[in-house]
Amino acid sequence: MVNVSAHDAEQGSATVRRALGIALALMTAIGLIALTVFVTNSSRQRDEALAAQRHSFEVIILVRTLQSTMAEAELSLGRYVVSLQPEFGRVYVDDWRRAGFAINRLREVTRDNPQQAQLAAKLRAYYDQRGRLLSSAALRTRYDQKINGLAIFDRAGKVASRKELNGTLDEIIAIENRVLDARINHANASLDQSNWAATLLWAFAVLLVIGAAILGFNVVQAAADRRAARRDADEVARRAAELEDAVAERTAELRRTNQALLAEAAERESAEAQLRQAQKMDAVGQLTGGIAHDFNNMLAVVIGGLELAKRRLEGDNDAGRHIENAMEGASRAAALTRRLLAFARAEPLLPEAVSPDTLIGGMTDLLDRTLGERIKVRTRFASGDWQVWVDKHQLENALLNLAVNARDAMDGEGTLTFGTAMRSVGEGELGDTRAGDYIAISVADTGCGMDQSVLDRVFEPFFTTKPVGKGTGLGLSQIFGFVRQSQGEIVIASQPGVGTTVTLLLPRFRGGQRVAPAELKPTRVAARATEEQATILVVEDDARVLNATVEALAELGHRPIPCPGPDQAEALIAAHPEIRLILSDVVMPGTTGPELIASLQPRHPHIGVLFVTGYAGEIDEATAFAGHDVLRKPFTIGALSNAVQAALARTSGPPPFEAAAAAE
Known part of the structure; x- marks a missing residue:
């Protein structure tokens, strides 16, 4: 026991x-x-x-x-x-x-x-x-x-x-x-x-x-005790397995973190590349805008002088032929300047409410004639009743330029698709594009496409992949400037051998009263007997342009009074109360043309206004021009005559001394 x-x-x-x-x-x-x-x-x-x-x-x-x-x-x-x-x-x-x-x-x-x-x-x-x-x-x-x-x-x-x-x-x-x-x-x-x-x-x-x-x-x-030993061994094995699982989980987490860091680095590199491209385009735009501004003034003098010479050499066929050739060259130079100004976002626009669906539908016949029978044009409209506030003619030119580029990329045969869609853009989704509602106008082709090296330079002025003599390289740069000036964005997606899609994102216009400056169409000069002759104050800081404009107005039978600076305008109006019209440049030192007119009109409401410009810079045209007529440099004598007559027709009445004389 x-x-x-x-x-x-x-x-x-x-x-x-x-x-x-x-x-x-x-x-x-x-x-x-x-x-x-x-x-x-x-x-x-x-x-x-x-x-x-x-x-x-x-x-x-x-x-x-x-x-x-x-x-x-x-x-x-x-x-x-x-x-x-x-x-x-x-x-x-x-x-x-x-x-x-x-x-x-x-x-x-x-x-x-x-x-x-x-x-x-x-x-x-x-x-x-x-x-x-x-x-x-x-x-x-x-x-x-x-x-x-x-x-x-x-x-x-x-x-x-x-x-x-x-x-x-x-x-x-x-x-x-x-x-x-x-x-x-x-x-x-x-x-x-x-x-x-x-x-x-x-x-x-x-x-x-x-x-x-x-x-x-x-x-x-x-x-x-063997059973206790086995239990201990099992416990150790279980802990080892848990530790191994924990290590594997931590390793997978580190792998995911590393992948996320690599993706973030790639995204940052892409953003930096886009920023460098935008800075380069802004610098080139400022340079081209300044050059085009000065070139416009020179062309105004050249074209005005040629037209005066032509009018005074009537009957001399050889001289007339040479002058016509010079005028053609000057006109082509003026067209090139307008493209440069469009790229620099300094070309004055004439915006209005436009329905993209209606605009593209109305271009069908023009596209068929331009592209030829081997190009099939298709449309897909999905913008509803949305409208955009743009220069209608500039938008037509942009779409026509894209269509011609697509035709060349397809070697004259393929399918070209125009599409519209409603799109909402969030903050930061497309670079510096403001958040809001946009209409996306797309032009897609089935052509040869572009690689990344071409896409990086596609908006640069004078860059082109076409043979010498087949293009100026200003088409896409002009579209780029027009879209940016219209507060929009342009996006290109392309793949070699597949095709290219160019999308224009333009802000939606919700209505409201917005006044655009009147557009003046150049037409043939009317007979002098039918024109209204008037005393005109010409405000222009460039002496050469001032002299050319004064001579053109005198040739048309008017009495021009030169004013080399905006600070002298008030004194000249006081000295010449018979002035019926002020013809003013827009960008001038000290005081701009719109600022000058805004200060003069309250005291002289009977005097008409005609702005002349080839470079508007950062001026808000819809408000600064206040609905007055705008004549673009360089202009012909015919365009000047029609613009002056239209501006005189818009004046509120005769000057005070004429009204007093009529009353007597």
């Missing part, structure tokens, strides 16, 4: 040791898992807090950099206006563009904060407004108008937008500092939590060592 009792007691003690060892192992495993999860979560929170701090520092540094860049740009512009040294002008342009890039970056990094995002958008508006004013000072200085440039630069230093811009920057920094303080507190709390978790982990490690020692002792004591 004694031996049996001792054996039973020994068995009971072994069972207790095994139970204690199993319980300790389970508690260790559960505690280790819970602690691991806690430490991991603390580390993640710490990393997030530190990342938020870095984001705040980036915003603050970006704002300070923007302030410094804009200040340096304005300082360089001031030096340029004072010293007329071109290198200062170039430094201003580079610094001001870098400031624009910094603003775009600021808008990206502040999207997570609605208040900062609103301030960033406001900052962009102030930047654009101030940029136009500073660019005007640079432009005046560039054309040797130093006094005007200094005056504009001085006004730029006093305008409210400068204080508002600096105030907006300071407000963004103040908001970010408050956010940064909160993030620093959060980061400190996360660090404290991580330190506490590390201490807890250390304490748990000590307990784990003690528990492991106890467990080892019990395992040694229970080594003879």
Whole structure:
């Protein structure tokens, strides 16, 4: 009995040791898992807090950099206006563009904060407004108008937008500092939590060592028990399998993260390439606009002189033939200038409400005659009753240019599809295109297509893949300028051997009263006996164009009074109360033509107005011209005669001294 009792007691003690060892192992495993999860979560929170701090520092540094860049740009512009040294002008342009890039970056990094995002958008508006004013000072200085440039630069230093811009920057920094303080507190709390978790982990490690020692002792004591050993082995295998699964899951997560980073890098590289292309196109557009402006003035003198010579050499067939040849060359040069101005988005437009479906439907006969019988033209209309506010003739020319390009790409045989569709564009979906409703006008062909190297240069002026003599390379660049000037976007999708689809995205027009300047069609000169003869004030800053216009008006029987600058107009009107019409250039130093007319008309409402321009720049034609007639440079004597007669017909009545004489 004694031996049996001792054996039973020994068995009971072994069972207790095994139970204690199993319980300790389970508690260790559960505690280790819970602690691991806690430490991991603390580390993640710490990393997030530190990342938020870095984001705040980036915003603050970006704002300070923007302030410094804009200040340096304005300082360089001031030096340029004072010293007329071109290198200062170039430094201003580079610094001001870098400031624009910094603003775009600021808008990206502040999207997570609605208040900062609103301030960033406001900052962009102030930047654009101030940029136009500073660019005007640079432009005046560039054309040797130093006094005007200094005056504009001085006004730029006093305008409210400068204080508002600096105030907006300071407000963004103040908001970010408050956010940064909160993030620093959060980061400190996360660090404290991580330190506490590390201490807890250390304490748990000590307990784990003690528990492991106890467990080892019990395992040694229970080594003879095979069943306990097998259970321990199974437990170790199970833990190893769990650890292996955890490692595999973590590896897969790292792989997904790496793939996401690669995709983000590719997207950023693509965006940078698009930005570089847009900057290049803007620079080329500014250059071509300035060249075309001066070329238009020269062509106005050439065409006017040729027409006067032709009228005074009537009967001399040889001289007339030579003059006709010269006129043809000048007309072709004028057409080329209009294309350059369209690319530079400086060609004056005559917008109106247009239904794309109706417009394309009305071009069917023209397309059939132009493309030939081997080209099948199809249409797919889905724009409903939506309309766009564009220059109808420019849109027709754009679609016709695309059709001709498609015909050449298809080698005269294939299918050309015109389509329209309603499309809504979100913010940031297409570069800088504003969010809203658009009509997508697509022209798709089944031609040879284009590779990426051609697509990267397709909008550059004078770039063409056609043989020499088959194209000027201005078709797509002209379409690009027209679409951008109409507040739209152009997208090209092409694949070699498949075809090309060009899509014009134009903003939807929802109606309302919008007045476009009257379009003047050149027609044959009427007989002088039927024309109304009048005294006309000619306001033009270019002496050559002024002389040519005065001579043309005198040839038509009018009495022109030359005015070489807008500041002399008021005095000339007072000295010549019989003036019936003001013929004014648009872009002039100091005061523009629309600004001059706006100041004169309240005091002289009976005087008619005719604008003459070949370059409107950034003037809002729909409001600045106020419905007055517009004659585009270079013009013929016939076009000038018709424009003058139309403007005289629109005057409100005779001048005051004629009305008084009639009453007597």
